[in-house]
Amino acid sequence: MEGSIQTLRYRAEEILEDLTLDEKIGMIHGDELFRTKGVERLGIPPLSMSDGPCGVRAEFHPREWVSVGNTDDYVTYIPCNSAIAATWDRQLARSAGSVLGEEARGRGKDVMLAPGVNLKRTPLCGRNFEYFSEDPYLTTELASEYVKGVQSWDVAACLKHFAINHQETGRLGVDAEIDTDVLEELYLQVYKDIIDAADPYSIMSAYNKIHGEYCSQSKYLLNEVLRERWGYQGFVVSDWGAVNDTKLAAEAAIDCEMSVTYDFDEYKFANPLKKMVESGEIDESLIDEKVIRILILMLRLNMIGEDRMIRKDASYNTFAARAKVLDIARGSVVLLKNEDNILPIIRPEIKEKRILVVGENANKIHSNSGGSAEIKALYEISPLMGLKSRIGGSTKIDYLQGYCSKLNSETASSGTNWQELSLENGGGSALGNGDADKELREFRGKLREEVLQACTEYEYIIFVGGLNHNIDSEGVDRRNIELPYEQNELLDALLDKRPDTIVALTGGACVDMSKWIHKCKALLWMYYNGMEGGNALAEVIVGDISPSGRLPETFYISEKDCSGVSVGDCGDEKMVHYRERFHIGYRHTCKENIKVLFPFGYGLSYSEFEISDPSFNRGMEEVRVMLKNNSDFDATEVVQVYRLPDEKADYIQLVGFEKVYLKANGTINASIPIKDRQGDGKYAVGKNVLELIPVQ
């Protein structure tokens, strides 16, 4: 049973007394790719870790990046963190974490290497889909619930990547020039707030450097900020291969070194550290402290001694988990445009009609790629499958690929796991938009022509495109936000012929839609939406549910409108400058009046909501509004409260939100608690950052 940390510490100190140096060393480094060594004679088990965040990763051979390949590691595929953020729903975030925790426990894991909580500083980062939002408050609120969900199963959540791991280019060593107030009050504050709210049992230190120091051996970051100032007593694990110097890392308050190579005994925290202790260069008490924190973690998870009998048991691949991820997927589809009420296409009206589904993403599985977030999904309902299984019967549904990411004859895999080589290849680079060779261009031209020929023969056209995990992936960034694979050419021509085409895009962050958006009437956005994503999309399209997702980030017209690209910079392999200071995302576009494609917080529903009469409640702790659903559709609105710029903070910022469900034609008084760090501000309330009414 978890006692106070101090009590657990006493117990850990007692256990420590019986441990030899070798045993301690075994506990603080990877003895397998995802496990440390236990101490059998004392009943201390190894610590077993696995990646998330979209589900528990497949089993690898313990000491080789080769999948075991059995059938028992298929799991529930959870919508990615950006998708969870798009729900703006704390309960759904808790439920996502709970599915992950339950399945981790079911699979016998102790630490889930999730969630990623770095802010989406630019839309270019290849791992954006693993992160929640550009906004610190939204990230903190949802990630805290997610952590509580994971940990409710006697499994540790692990906040990563500490800190400011905002790009993949040069990810193993890229350095950051960032003002300390910005680092601490914006980026580190997110970690601090999640620690205060949800007590995550572990944190992963990042690969990159800050002010010339590797995060994984930074005394400033780990000892001073995390341990001394914040009093964090949890477990800190390095990213895989992020420890570079034995002495510096030993002296830093990091507890365990994990890596991707097979020379386990030569990890910095293995033989090299042992030798330094024996020669007196490093004091053994530094190792003791790490071991104590690992033991505390194990005690908190009921992993040692008789506590094991009360450790929670759990299952994976349950029906209940699938229902939960369907709910999350439903809550995260964002409706961006719906001119002439093209959507929904109501079911009785489509009887005996023909639908053409177009686009590679309609027929693609995303769960099995993206870097360490890849999983073996028990199943993944593609949009095409979702639409067919929901609408089938007397409606005819045909499919055309329309565009392709590669030639169908190309095989993707070289046979070697990318992670095995991840330290050698410099760790990340930027992708172009795949300058297509002649053959590929010709092939795409043919696919396009097929669609343009066929599209007049159908009553409905549904296009499903966007990005995929060749682009949204660990180890790569985008150079720009262009929509790849000649989808612009296809959409441009298709919308000329069929302006009523329903366009649904997927990605980890925004794409440039300027070439065709003015012609598009119905537009939906989904982040990688889990195993039930295709069903959720179908339900939205046929109007079973009203879309209720809202953008957790700014959708820019061009990446140059993003402050992390134009005021500060990103993408260099060696050094990144955070010159935009606190003005990230909408803070910058609002301040500078920069036109955006869709603002932060934006999303439509099939209903018309009206927000009125905003006033304060309980002093200034809550904002109260009257919310009306002026339609015949049951629907959900996200009421958002922003603090307006003043001399304390010269940027607008989200300080409160609540997702409110309202029956058709209903009215409700909604209360939105606010959390204002600066205090004493002026506030405005609305449906997104650009449509606001002042609170009096």
Ligand code: BGC
């Ligand atoms: C990633 C981490 C991941 C680890 C283990 C690294 O490449 O950066 O996020 O948890 O591998 O797979």
